[in-house]
Amino acid sequence: MSGVLVxxxxxxxxxxxxxxxxxxxxxxxxxxxxxxxxxxAPADALNVPGVEEVLTVASPREHFEPHLQAxxxxxxxxxxxxxxxxxxxxxxxxxxxxxxxxxxxxGFASDVIAIEDGPAVTRGAYAHRLVARLEFPGKxxxxxxxxxxxxxxxxxxxxSARVTPADFAPxxxxxxxxxxGYVEPEIAGEDITAANLVLALGRGVPDADTFAELEGVAExxxxxxxASRPLVDxxxxxxxxxxxxxGRTVKPKVYLALGISGAVQHLAGVRAGTxxxxxxxxxxxxxxxxxxxxxxxxxxxxxxxxxxxx
Amino acid sequence: MKVLVTVKQVATLDDRLDxxxxxxxLNSWDAHAAEAALELGDEVVAVTVGGEQAxxxxxxxxxxxxxxxxxxxxxxxxDPLATARLLAPVVQREAPDLVxxxxxxxxxxxxxxxxxxxxxxxxxxxxxxxxxxxxxxxxTVVREVEGGLVERLRVKxxxxxxxxxxxxxxxxxxxxxxRKAASKPLEVIAAEDIRPGAHVVATTVPPxxxxxxxxxxxxxxxxxxxxxxxxxxxxG
Numbered sequence: 305m306s307g308v309l310v311x312x313x314x315x316x317x318x319x320x321x322x323x324x325x326x327x328x329x330x331x332x333x334x335x336x337x338x339x340x341x342x343x344x345a346p347a348d349a350l351n352v353p354g355v356e357e358v359l360t361v362a363s364p365r366e367h368f369e370p371h372l373q374a375x376x377x378x379x380x381x382x383x384x385x386x387x388x389x390x391x392x393x394x395x396x397x398x399x400x401x402x403x404x405x406x407x408x409x410x411g412f413a414s415d416v417i418a419i420e421d422g423p424a425v426t427r428g429a430y431a432h433r434l435v436a437r438l439e440f441p442g443k444x445x446x447x448x449x450x451x452x453x454x455x456x457x458x459x460x461x462x463x464s465a466r467v468t469p470a471d472f473a474p475x476x477x478x479x480x481x482x483x484x485g486y487v488e489p490e491i492a493g494e495d496i497t498a499a500n501l502v503l504a505l506g507r508g509v510p511d512a513d514t515f516a517e518l519e520g521v522a523e524x525x526x527x528x529x530x531a532s533r534p535l536v537d538x539x540x541x542x543x544x545x546x547x548x549x550x551g552r553t554v555k556p557k558v559y560l561a562l563g564i565s566g567a568v569q570h571l572a573g574v575r576a577g578t579x580x581x582x583x584x585x586x587x588x589x590x591x592x593x594x595x596x597x598x599x600x601x602x603x604x605x606x607x608x609x610x611x612x613x614x
Numbered sequence: 615m616k617v618l619v620t621v622k623q624v625a626t627l628d629d630r631l632d633x634x635x636x637x638x639x640l641n642s643w644d645a646h647a648a649e650a651a652l653e654l655g656d657e658v659v660a661v662t663v664g665g666e667q668a669x670x671x672x673x674x675x676x677x678x679x680x681x682x683x684x685x686x687x688x689x690x691x692x693d694p695l696a697t698a699r700l701l702a703p704v705v706q707r708e709a710p711d712l713v714x715x716x717x718x719x720x721x722x723x724x725x726x727x728x729x730x731x732x733x734x735x736x737x738x739x740x741x742x743x744x745x746x747x748x749x750x751x752x753x754t755v756v757r758e759v760e761g762g763l764v765e766r767l768r769v770k771x772x773x774x775x776x777x778x779x780x781x782x783x784x785x786x787x788x789x790x791x792x793r794k795a796a797s798k799p800l801e802v803i804a805a806e807d808i809r810p811g812a813h814v815v816a817t818t819v820p821p822x823x824x825x826x827x828x829x830x831x832x833x834x835x836x837x838x839x840x841x842x843x844x845x846x847x848x849x850g
Contacts, residue, residue, distance in 0.1 A: 315759070367765075370740060374733070393725070395759045398717070398741035398776070402726035403733035405811055406695050412811035414694070414726045424815075430636070430721050433627045435820045438812045446812075449726075480738030482768040484754070489762030501848045525844070537780045543762055550742075550758040550778070557848045560840065568723065578847050580840055581826060587629050596843060597826030598836045608837030612845075 305444040307335030307356075309386035311377055313396055314345035315368065316486075322392040322450075324457035327352050329390055329450055331458065334421050338384055339465075342376045342474075343368070347467050349460035358467040359384075364476035367483040370399035375474035377404045381445060383472065388423050393449035395550065405447040411440030414449040415568070423448065432568060432589055452549070452572050489544050489552075496545055499528035502556040502576070504547055505540075506532040508563015508583060508602050515540045517603070518562065524610035530554060532570045547573040562602040566590025582606075615748065617655030618710035619648050619680070620701055620728065621662050623671040624721040631819055638667045640674045643716025645784040647777045648675045651714050652785070654748055657681055659708055663700045663805065665689040676795035677787030683798065684708075688805035694722075695811030698730035704803070705735040712753070713774040717742045725776075732774035739774040740767060744781050 308330040312323040319341075327350070330337045336356040341347050343363040350358045361376045363369070377400065381389060391401040393415045405412035411423075418426040422439060423446050429436040440446045496502060503522040509515050515535065522529045529545060536546045547554050549572040559576035566581070566589035574593070581594035582602050591597040598605065621644040625636035651658045660675040662668045663686040672683035686700050705713055713735070715728030725741070732739030745756040752770045758778070759765055769775075787795070829839045 315763075320760070370729075371738065395742055395757065398725050399729060399739065402694060402698075402724075402730040403739070406698055406730035406733045409809065410811070412693070412695050412726070412730075414724045428723060429814075429817050430625060430627045430631075430633065431723065432820075433631055434633075434817050436814050437816045437818075439815050440812055443811075480769060480773070481740055484766040484768055487764040487766065489764070501844060525841075533780070546762065549760060550762070552762050553760075558844050560844070578843065579826075580843060582836070582840075591826045591828075592820065594826035596829055596840070598829040598840075600833055600836050604833035605837050605840070608834045609841060612838060612841030 305387045309389045310339045311391040312341045322452045325455045326390045328455040328458045340380045351463040351465045353463045355465040359470040361470045371478045372474040374400040374403045379472040389447045401449045411443030411446030417454045496530045501527040503527035504530045504561045506564030507534040521606045525613045616657040616710040617651040617712045618659045619651040620715045621671045623668045640671045641719045647714040649782045649784040676798045677791040683800045693812045694724045694726035696808040702734035715776045717776040728776035737774045741776045744778045
């Protein structure tokens, strides 16, 4: 058992960024790196320096199917005998990685943020108030799901690996989930992913009136309004403005987070140059992720902002 | 339809970050799973794994309206695979039409136990769904994937789904429900030895100092600093 198996992720024929982050993580570990890609996507992009082999597996289904994905990963593990399997801690990853580890009695940890040889991993504990270090004694192979954004993505292509169709494939009879269709997000109004300055509002916004007032502040400071999930669920704002794992990923120069606690699922969608956080709770995790923070009432601070932008 | 819901009593730390002095509550995602189970099922069985305090999670779900509960007693830490191995025999014995789990537990945030349980119990599964409709022996579910994209899927029952918090608004237990809960069947099973999928070798307070530079002063002073930072970082 040696080396790393990276399970790439694709959706609708395109590789997702997290695949290249997993390659970045794999490069920090010992042993050969091999990549598994299930389904139809540009496999050559996964051939980055340091990768020994890219195995492509034809899927009998056009879209992600968790049982076929799990079976392909199990077959790849049997063939390649890796010490570590890296899969994304993504919404697809949630549906198959733990199943593979459970069925094969492997080591397993999810949402890991750092990996060392051994392996030994770091992940959050107690709602990320603490961090835990995990080891996997007696496990020849360990499956790890890696938090998106925890590792830098490597540039696609440029490697000297073999890119080969695998001589195994999951049998279609294992498929148990039938894809009925995608519903596209409605991109109405401003596109939050294109904004330079995002005013992100969270659970700390108590009511719709306050939300409307803060929209006025956003307009005055030329910011685009985004929100964390609780405000979308409360109906204050449309899902197209939701930042986070199941929302959108924003890449503004400045992300001004008001009343956002900083749950991992939210921070997964924040790739900002500078994060400024205002929250009444001094222990809010957002202050660990932010560059600047203030423990203050978000309304009192927000009301004082527009005068500086006239 | 018989629905089995897995629940967990989760620990919340206050600013002392002392695990011994944690507050324990029903995992909020599991409350959503229980609500979905009560809406969909005409027989609802709640199952938990844990020490004495985990019984409270079952009593909460019984008070919400579940018919009976199973407490697999186990003291000490559990990883998701170990928990799934303890739950699987109960799921197989109960043979429900549908198994629902919270997508995550609020303390460990593994997002893994339900899917591992499905694999061990031989059930089809899909993680993190936000809507479930059942008709003609199959479930039509909706899940959100990255980027706001929504996928609709169909899965024949029996199956297991883990549910997101936006699937519903959990009901509160009524006083009558709480009184009735105490007399509902609550089976206790002692956990067998289990094989963990990981060992926690250390749990530590994350290093400080990498956090934010704190802006202090009045709201007006904080706003002025924020405005200066914004202007310096956002050209034009």
